[in-house]
Amino acid sequence: MTAIIEAKNLTKVYQSTTKAVDSISFAVEKGETFGFLGPNGAGKTTTIKMLTTLSTITAGRATVAGHDVSKDPSAVRRSIGIVPQELTADDELKGIENLRLTAKLHHVPDEEVRKKAPELLKLVDLEEAADRRVRSYSGGMRRRLQLAMGLIHTPEVLFLDEPTLGLDIQTRRTMWDYLKRLNQNEGLTVFMTTHYLEEADLLCDRVAIIDHGSIKAIDTPAHMKQALGGDVLTIGVNDGVDLSGFFSSIPDVHEVARSGHVYKMKLPKPENALPTIVEGITKRGLKVTEISFTKPSLDEVFLEVVGKTMRDEEEGGGESWIANVNRERMK
Amino acid sequence: MFGDTIALTARSLRKWIRNPAAVLPGLFTSLFYLALFGSSFNPTSLIPSNIAGFQLSPPQLAQIKASILSQTFGGASTYITYLTAGIICLILVFNMAFGGIDLVLDRQLGYLNTLLTSPITRASIFFSGVAQNMVKALSLAVLTFMIALILPNGLILGRGFGVVDLVGAFAAFTLFAFALSCAFTALAFMVKSIDSLVAIANFVTFPLIFMSDALFPASGFPSWLSAVSNVNPVTKTIEVARLLMVNGTLTASQAATVSWDFAYLVAFAVVLAAVGYLAAKRVLKAD
Numbered sequence: 001m002t003a004i005i006e007a008k009n010l011t012k013v014y015q016s017t018t019k020a021v022d023s024i025s026f027a028v029e030k031g032e033t034f035g036f037l038g039p040n041g042a043g044k045t046t047t048i049k050m051l052t053t054l055s056t057i058t059a060g061r062a063t064v065a066g067h068d069v070s071k072d073p074s075a076v077r078r079s080i081g082i083v084p085q086e087l088t089a090d091d092e093l094k095g096i097e098n099l100r101l102t103a104k105l106h107h108v109p110d111e112e113v114r115k116k117a118p119e120l121l122k123l124v125d126l127e128e129a130a131d132r133r134v135r136s137y138s139g140g141m142r143r144r145l146q147l148a149m150g151l152i153h154t155p156e157v158l159f160l161d162e163p164t165l166g167l168d169i170q171t172r173r174t175m176w177d178y179l180k181r182l183n184q185n186e187g188l189t190v191f192m193t194t195h196y197l198e199e200a201d202l203l204c205d206r207v208a209i210i211d212h213g214s215i216k217a218i219d220t221p222a223h224m225k226q227a228l229g230g231d232v233l234t235i236g237v238n239d240g241v242d243l244s245g246f247f248s249s250i251p252d253v254h255e256v257a258r259s260g261h262v263y264k265m266k267l268p269k270p271e272n273a274l275p276t277i278v279e280g281i282t283k284r285g286l287k288v289t290e291i292s293f294t295k296p297s298l299d300e301v302f303l304e305v306v307g308k309t310m311r312d313e314e315e316g317g318g319e320s321w322i323a324n325v326n327r328e329r330m331k
Numbered sequence: 332m333f334g335d336t337i338a339l340t341a342r343s344l345r346k347w348i349r350n351p352a353a354v355l356p357g358l359f360t361s362l363f364y365l366a367l368f369g370s371s372f373n374p375t376s377l378i379p380s381n382i383a384g385f386q387l388s389p390p391q392l393a394q395i396k397a398s399i400l401s402q403t404f405g406g407a408s409t410y411i412t413y414l415t416a417g418i419i420c421l422i423l424v425f426n427m428a429f430g431g432i433d434l435v436l437d438r439q440l441g442y443l444n445t446l447l448t449s450p451i452t453r454a455s456i457f458f459s460g461v462a463q464n465m466v467k468a469l470s471l472a473v474l475t476f477m478i479a480l481i482l483p484n485g486l487i488l489g490r491g492f493g494v495v496d497l498v499g500a501f502a503a504f505t506l507f508a509f510a511l512s513c514a515f516t517a518l519a520f521m522v523k524s525i526d527s528l529v530a531i532a533n534f535v536t537f538p539l540i541f542m543s544d545a546l547f548p549a550s551g552f553p554s555w556l557s558a559v560s561n562v563n564p565v566t567k568t569i570e571v572a573r574l575l576m577v578n579g580t581l582t583a584s585q586a587a588t589v590s591w592d593f594a595y596l597v598a599f600a601v602v603l604a605a606v607g608y609l610a611a612k613r614v615l616k617a618d
Binding site: 052053054055056073074077078080082084085086087088090092093097101102104105106107133 | 339342346350440446451
């Protein structure tokens with residue numbers, strides 16, 4: 001496999017003291033969907049800004065599509081497509097006009113635009129709305145148009161900065177379908193930032209969890225969840241007798257916790273451990289009063305790695321008037 | 332670079348034309364200044380028919396008014412004839428100064444970042460900003476000229492005024508607009524908020540207009556103001572346009588004045604274009 005994005009000790013320092021990104025290293029393979037996961041202010045957008053030539057690199061090195069970001073920014077710009085978190089399509093222009101303008105700014109020949117624009121509009125289900133002004137689009141339609149705008153020049157790498165920010169859950173799921181289809185059909189390399197854990201879990205081949213400018217973990221979502229110690233079993237029995245010792249003695253059972261008649265434990269291989277657990281309870285003349293399984297999600301991974309949930313991080317954030325403008329455009 | 336500049340300029344102009352709320356205020360400003368200000372502030376209408384006990388007959392009064400217009404207002408047949416070049420300059424100054432608001436919005440809404448990450452030159456971003464403001468303002472300048480022509484007691488062009496004079500007058504307006512647009516486009520890229528841009532624009536536009544002979548002749552100014560007015564590019568632009576509009580055929584000394592004013596305006600445009608471009612280039616580089 002070939003790395004299409006490579007960052008080595010990438011660092012960004014603002015005003016000589018604020019370290020927004022602190023010596024991070026990672027590589028993204030060709031055709032991979034790579035997610036940068038973290039709360040607001042973690043360093044996600046700063047990283048994307050450095051990789052897309054918007055921000056200078058204070059220390060370290062990065063290459064995108066084989067081009068050094070600091071030494072050859074023009075070549076990087078020719079190789080990438082960007083879907084920013086802001087809604088930048090022009091309200092007063094039609095969907096197709098926005099698409100054509102983006103193509104022109106990327107020097108795509110007219111003939112190619114004539115062929116590619118309808119294909120992209122079909123991909124994002126905007127064929128019928130193409131001749132309408134963007135002013136009349138819903139938030140989801142604007143996001144889909146921006147996705148098409150990011151692809152009109154056939155980039156080698158597509159950067160998605162919070163691609164579903166501000167969308168309602170139903171529209172967000174539709175957007176996920178488009179993104180999945182895109183990755184499957186086009187084999188495009190996608191680098192995305194998100195603070196929606198479910199989104200990262202569903203779309204990304206690998207994710208990096210970033211907090212306070214440092215990468216805290218980097219792996220596939222499945223491995224990350226597995227590393228937590230497996231599924232969580234919650235089981236209740238009809239007697240107060242302490243079964244912690246028995247549960248802990250079973251080879252595939254970890255981290256047993258008791259709360260009255262209810263026990264919680266991690267099972268890396270539930271198919272091995274569960275029959276032994278139930279059998280042990282029955283042998284002792286006890287009955288199972290409740291039983292449930294929780295598959296670990298990236299929420300648990302995030303909590304484990306960062307020490308707090310994403311929701312804790314989000315609380316208390318103020319909003320600029322631009323955020324309000326964007327919210328209005330989402331309606 | 333040229334193609335990118337054209338594409339970005341076309342984008343802005345398309346948005347402008349499709350939004351009547353953006354076009355109409357400029358048009359009404361011209362109309363109000365010429366029709367209302369031009370009529371109500373006509374200085375010759377202030378002359379009383381009885382001065383220090385001397386009762387003037389209507390022909391005498393008309394002759395005095397004509398003399399004032401001829402001697403103080405550069406030979407203009409009407410006050411609006413004198414005023415038109417000044418109002419066109421005023422329209423240019425205000426449109427250039429406040430035209431940058433769109434560019435500040437582009438930055439705030441993230442559009443500028445999408446441009447900066449596309450493979451176009453920084454120069455095309457800057458010059459498209461310059462060009463869009465120029466086209467918008469000069470369109471309003473042409474409309475202002477036409478309004479002045481059709482107004483009753485409006486603009487009366489000098490005998491012999493022809494296409495060459497029209498081109499000459501608008502060449503001066505274009506040079507002035509280009510210079511100002513370079514300065515204000517760079518400023519729009521430098522400021523972070525619309526409030527800052529508006530504050531600076533207000534601080535610059537009013538002195539530029541009031542320290543020139545856009546509305547009244549400099550002969551009535553105190554000496555310090557007259558000195559400032561003499562080097563004000565607004566005065567130079569107006570002088571070219573006014574001499575051509577009022578006189579049509581120029582005398583040798585008038586032609587020399589026009590030539591010197593053009594040289595001044597070319598130098599002014601070159602300096603502001605260079606300063607504006609370098610300032611914008613600095614701001615538009617990666618942070």
